[in-house]
Amino acid sequence: MPAPLAVVAEEAAGCTRCALAAGRTNVVFGMGDPTSDLLFVGEGPGAEEDKQGLPFVGRSGKLLDQLMWEEMGLTRERVYIANVVKCRPPNNRDPQPEEIASCRPYLETQLELIAPAVVVTLGKFAGQLLLDSKEGITRLRGRSYPFAGGVLVPTVHPAYVLRGGGEPMAQMRADLVRAKQALAAAGSPLADPSVAQP
Ligand code: SF4
Numbered sequence: 222m223p224a225p226l227a228v229v230a231e232e233a234a235g236c237t238r239c240a241l242a243a244g245r246t247n248v249v250f251g252m253g254d255p256t257s258d259l260l261f262v263g264e265g266p267g268a269e270e271d272k273q274g275l276p277f278v279g280r281s282g283k284l285l286d287q288l289m290w291e292e293m294g295l296t297r298e299r300v301y302i303a304n305v306v307k308c309r310p311p312n313n314r315d316p317q318p319e320e321i322a323s324c325r326p327y328l329e330t331q332l333e334l335i336a337p338a339v340v341v342t343l344g345k346f347a348g349q350l351l352l353d354s355k356e357g358i359t360r361l362r363g364r365s366y367p368f369a370g371g372v373l374v375p376t377v378h379p380a381y382v383l384r385g386g387g388e389p390m391a392q393m394r395a396d397l398v399r400a401k402q403a404l405a406a407a408g409s410p411l412a413d414p415s416v417a418q419p
Pocket of ligand 1: 233236237238239240241242248306307308320323324
């Protein structure tokens with residue numbers, strides 16, 4: 222992690238800016254390549270993520286890894302993965318607006334320091350926050366948006382795909398292909414299949 226991002230991660234590790242601090246085991250700041258052209262933004266940590274201090278390490282994460290590999294030829298080491306809120310909401314409830322607002326500066330700093338060409342939002346909360354929209358994810362997804370000098374591709378949350386099966390799975394696959402095309406359009410090496418690693 223470049224020094225400035227490591228400093229922010231260290232600061233976040235002791236954060237008590239919102240009520241979620243009280244119930245967390247670990248702050249889940251993010252993981253992956255901090256110089257990557259591709260940033261995934263999910264909602265918030267679940268039980269396994271809270272325990273390990275890493276994002277998307279439970280069943281949803283395994284599905285994300287699988288689809289990222291199958292549709293983009295990428296492993297998580299080559300991308301960066303973060304969440305809208307860095308601490309686990311109790312009983313996996315939705316993050317509250319004040320919690321999202323309190324945590325937002327960390328995500329803004331990640332966006333600024335990583336400066337990805339493509340951002341893929343996973344689920345409603347990340348898509349709505351970064352696109353400043355109140356639309357549901359089914360309306361937001363299916364296209365890409367200009368975002369911070371790059372492109373943002375909203376898709377469904379992998380947990381929703383695990384629950385919903387066929388159609389959400391097809392939607393997420395199509396969105397990841399869209400993200401790969403955006404990487405190619407940006408001239409990113411992540412779009413080059415010859416450097417794909419298992
Ligand atoms: S969710 Fe974000 S703002 Fe709230 S305590 Fe955790 S790191 Fe701080």
